[in-house]
Amino acid sequence: MSRSSTAVIDRVAPVATVHGATKRYPGVLALDNVAFSIAPGEVRALLGKNGAGKSTLIRLLTGATEPDDGEVLIGGRALTGSGPQRTIEAGRLGVRAVYQELSLIPSMSIAENLFLGHWPSRGGVLAHGEMDRRSRETLGGLGLDLDPSRKVETLSPAERQLVEIARVLVGEPKIVILDEPTSSLAAAEVELLFKAVRKLAAAGIAVIYVSHRMAEIRQIAASATVMRDGKVAGTVEVAGAATSEIVRMMLGHDAQEEHLVETALGGAVVLEVAGLVSRPKVAGVDFVLRRGEVLGFAGLLGVGRTELLRGIAGLAPVQAGTVTMNGRDVTALPYARRVREGLGFTPESRKEDGILPLLGVDENIVAADFSKVTAFGVISAPRKTAMARGIIERMGIKTARTGTPIGTLSGGNQQKAVIGRWIYADATILLLDEPTRGVDVEAKLQIYGIIRDLAASGRSVIFVSSELEELPNVCDRVLVLKEGRFVAEFLAPDIRTEGLMAACL
Amino acid sequence: MTALTGTNAAPRRSFRLGTLEMNEVGLLVILALLYVGFGSTTNGFISANNQLSILRDGASIAIAAWAVTLIIIAGEIDVSVGPMVAFTSVCLAFLLQGHVPVLLAIVAALAIGGALGTIAGILRAYFGMPSFVATLGLWSALRGLAFFSTNALPVTFPDNDFLDSLADEWLGIPASAVIMLVLFAVFTFISRKTAYGRSVFAIGGNASAAELCGIPVARIRVLLFTTSGAMAALAGVLLTARLGSGNAGTASGLEFDVIAAVVIGGTSLSGGRGSMLGTLLGVFVITLIGNGLVLRGINPFFQEVVRGVIIVVAVLANTLVTRVREARRGLR
Numbered sequence: 001m002s003r004s005s006t007a008v009i010d011r012v013a014p015v016a017t018v019h020g021a022t023k024r025y026p027g028v029l030a031l032d033n034v035a036f037s038i039a040p041g042e043v044r045a046l047l048g049k050n051g052a053g054k055s056t057l058i059r060l061l062t063g064a065t066e067p068d069d070g071e072v073l074i075g076g077r078a079l080t081g082s083g084p085q086r087t088i089e090a091g092r093l094g095v096r097a098v099y100q101e102l103s104l105i106p107s108m109s110i111a112e113n114l115f116l117g118h119w120p121s122r123g124g125v126l127a128h129g130e131m132d133r134r135s136r137e138t139l140g141g142l143g144l145d146l147d148p149s150r151k152v153e154t155l156s157p158a159e160r161q162l163v164e165i166a167r168v169l170v171g172e173p174k175i176v177i178l179d180e181p182t183s184s185l186a187a188a189e190v191e192l193l194f195k196a197v198r199k200l201a202a203a204g205i206a207v208i209y210v211s212h213r214m215a216e217i218r219q220i221a222a223s224a225t226v227m228r229d230g231k232v233a234g235t236v237e238v239a240g241a242a243t244s245e246i247v248r249m250m251l252g253h254d255a256q257e258e259h260l261v262e263t264a265l266g267g268a269v270v271l272e273v274a275g276l277v278s279r280p281k282v283a284g285v286d287f288v289l290r291r292g293e294v295l296g297f298a299g300l301l302g303v304g305r306t307e308l309l310r311g312i313a314g315l316a317p318v319q320a321g322t323v324t325m326n327g328r329d330v331t332a333l334p335y336a337r338r339v340r341e342g343l344g345f346t347p348e349s350r351k352e353d354g355i356l357p358l359l360g361v362d363e364n365i366v367a368a369d370f371s372k373v374t375a376f377g378v379i380s381a382p383r384k385t386a387m388a389r390g391i392i393e394r395m396g397i398k399t400a401r402t403g404t405p406i407g408t409l410s411g412g413n414q415q416k417a418v419i420g421r422w423i424y425a426d427a428t429i430l431l432l433d434e435p436t437r438g439v440d441v442e443a444k445l446q447i448y449g450i451i452r453d454l455a456a457s458g459r460s461v462i463f464v465s466s467e468l469e470e471l472p473n474v475c476d477r478v479l480v481l482k483e484g485r486f487v488a489e490f491l492a493p494d495i496r497t498e499g500l501m502a503a504c505l
Numbered sequence: 506m507t508a509l510t511g512t513n514a515a516p517r518r519s520f521r522l523g524t525l526e527m528n529e530v531g532l533l534v535i536l537a538l539l540y541v542g543f544g545s546t547t548n549g550f551i552s553a554n555n556q557l558s559i560l561r562d563g564a565s566i567a568i569a570a571w572a573v574t575l576i577i578i579a580g581e582i583d584v585s586v587g588p589m590v591a592f593t594s595v596c597l598a599f600l601l602q603g604h605v606p607v608l609l610a611i612v613a614a615l616a617i618g619g620a621l622g623t624i625a626g627i628l629r630a631y632f633g634m635p636s637f638v639a640t641l642g643l644w645s646a647l648r649g650l651a652f653f654s655t656n657a658l659p660v661t662f663p664d665n666d667f668l669d670s671l672a673d674e675w676l677g678i679p680a681s682a683v684i685m686l687v688l689f690a691v692f693t694f695i696s697r698k699t700a701y702g703r704s705v706f707a708i709g710g711n712a713s714a715a716e717l718c719g720i721p722v723a724r725i726r727v728l729l730f731t732t733s734g735a736m737a738a739l740a741g742v743l744l745t746a747r748l749g750s751g752n753a754g755t756a757s758g759l760e761f762d763v764i765a766a767v768v769i770g771g772t773s774l775s776g777g778r779g780s781m782l783g784t785l786l787g788v789f790v791i792t793l794i795g796n797g798l799v800l801r802g803i804n805p806f807f808q809e810v811v812r813g814v815i816i817v818v819a820v821l822a823n824t825l826v827t828r829v830r831e832a833r834r835g836l837r
Contacts, residue, residue: 335717340719345717347714353711353714356707356711356718359703368718377700
C-alpha cells in the first residue's frame, strides 16, 4: 500500500480524470477548477455537504453535464459529445452509476431487470436460456446466489440494491459510482454490499463511493476525496485521517453560525415517546418534547429520521413503545385522530405528499381543518379568505391572490403554506420533516424565523434536517440518531455543526 | 412582507359568469356550431318539441353524470351506470307490481342503488381494488341479475299517478329535466362550496397530501360511490316512469355516454380538475349529436361512427386549448 492515494495514481494510468473543471449554474458556481482522478481497482469515498459539488462532479463523469471549462477523460479518452450523446459516450467508455432511487421493475425477474431494454434475443424472440446463464455469471461475480428467474419484488432491499449493482456490471464497466448505497439498507445488510464492492475492486473496476458514514468508509475505501464549496478540499488516505480532520475539511475553518437560540428553554412535557420501535429503521427511541421547545433530529441520510417521525405521527406501523401527547396515550390512535389532538406533520417530499397542487393557497391551508370555516359542511368564502389571509400574512407567503393555485408558487412559498396549514389548524406539536429542502436561502431564513416564532408562542416543534448547519440556528436541543437509536444530545447554546457531524458519522 | 396585491384579490374567484373556463367557452362554440349546422340542414331540429326531447334525453345522462363527475375528479371511475339504471328500474317495477306504496318503492330503489354503489366504494377504499375493476364487476353482475330475474321480459305494474307525473311536464318542461337542473345546482354547490366537495378535489389532486391534512380519504371515496349508485337509481326511476315498465335491457351503454360527457366537459381522467358546468355542456354536446343524426335519418350504425369521431375531436380540441392556455400561463 502506498503512502497516499496520489502516489497510486502516479504509478497506474488513471481510469478517469477530471482536469480543471468549472461548472456554473445560474447564481451558483457548482464546480470551481476541480481536478480529480481515480485508478483501476481503487475504492474512493466522496464526501461533502449538500451543495458542495459532489453530484455535479458525478454528473461530469457520467456525461450528464458538460463542464464550462476543463475536460473529462475516461480511460484516457476525453468526452466530446454533448447532450444525451455524451451520456452514451461515457457509458460506452465504461462509466456506470447506481443512484439512491432504485430503478428496478419489481414485477419482472432479476434476469429481465439486468438486461432491461437490451434483452438478448434470437430472431426477435427472447433468449431466456442465454439471459439466465449470463445473469447467473454476473450475480456470481458479485458473490450472490440468487435465482435469476426470481421476481425483484420478492427480494429484500439489500438484494435489490445488489441487483442494481449487478445491472451496471452487464457490459464492461471501468468505473462504478455508488451514490449513498447503504442509505436504504439496514445495518446487517451492509456487509453483503461491501462484499460486492470488494469483488468489483478486485476485478480492477474503480469504485466511487458517495457516503458520509465514516465507519463504513473506513471498512471499504482506501482514500477519500472531500469537497467543499465546489472545490476539492483534499484527498486523504482514510486510515491515516481522523474523523475530526475530515469534518473540518467538509466544513472549512470559516464556518460561521448565526445563532438564533440563546438558551435552551423547557416547559411542561407535551410529547413523550418511550421505547419506540418501528422496524426496520427505528430500534428503540426515547425522548420528551417540551412546550415552547424546538427539538432537532440529526442523522445521516437513510438513518431513519423520516421513519421515526412517521412512527410518532401514527403513519408507520410501530412494533413496540408508546407515544403520549399532552398526557394522553395516543399509541393506538390513527394519524387523523392525533391530528385532532393537536399534531401537525409536514412531509419531506413537499410536491408528492405536501401540497394539493391544483387548489388555491387558501384551500391548501383550510384543508387541514375544514370545520373552522364551515357551517353544516358549507364553506363560508369570506371566513376562508380571512383565515387564509391571516396565515399568508403571518408566514409571509408571496402569492398574487389567496386563491392562486399553490402549484404555481415557488418551493419556499409552498413550504410556508404547508407549515401555515398547521398553524391555522391550531396544532401544538409540529413535526417538520426537512422543511427547508429545495427552498432558496431567503426562504430558509424566513422558515427559521417562523419556527422560532412558533416556539415563542408556546408551540413545540420537532425539526428534522439533513443540513446539519441549520440545526444550531433554530434548535433548543438536538438529538442524534444512529443505528435506530439516539446516541447523543446537544443543548443550546452548545450546539455546534462540527460536534453534530462527528456524532452522526 | 405580505404580497397580496389587494385590489384584484377578491372578486375574480367569487362567482364567475364573465370568466368561463377556456374549455367551457370552447364547448359553447361547439354547441353553437351544432345548432347552426343541424338547424340549417335538418327539418324540425329547432322546433320546440325537439328542444324538449333533447332536454329529456339529456336528463338521463346528466343525472348520472353529476355524481360520476365527482368520482372522476377524485381520480376514480364508475363504469356500472347503465346496468345500475336497469337493475334499479327492474327492482322498482317488481316493488310496484307487489303493490308497495310508490314513494316507499322509489326510496327503496334509491337505497338499493346507494347500497350497491357503497359496495364498490368499500372495495376501492378499504381493499385497494381499482375502481374500474370494482365497478366492472357490478356492471356485469347487475345486468345479468336484471335479465335473470325478469327472463328478459318487461316487468309491468299497475298505473300510477305519481310515476306518470314524473314522466310528464312540469310548467311545460319535462319533469326529468327539472330534476336534472335542480341536481345540477345542488352538485355545483357541493363541488364548489362544501368541505366535502373541496375534499374531493383535494383527493383527486394529491391523495397522499389530502390524507396528511387529516381529510378522511377512505370515507369520502365510499360516499362518492354511494352517491353515484343512488343517482343512477334515480335515473332508473325516471326511465321506469317514462317507459311504464321495468326493463332489464334498458340504458345499454349509458355509462359510456356519461363518461364521454364528463370528459368532453373538461374533467381530467387523472383527477383533481373538472366542473359540473363542463359536464352539463358535455351532456348537451352528446345529446345534440345523437338527436341531430337521428332527425337527419343517418344510418344508425353510421351514427355510432360519427359520435365516436365527434367525441374524440371534442376532447382533443379541449386538450389542445388547455395546453396552449397553460403554456401561456407558464404552468408546467
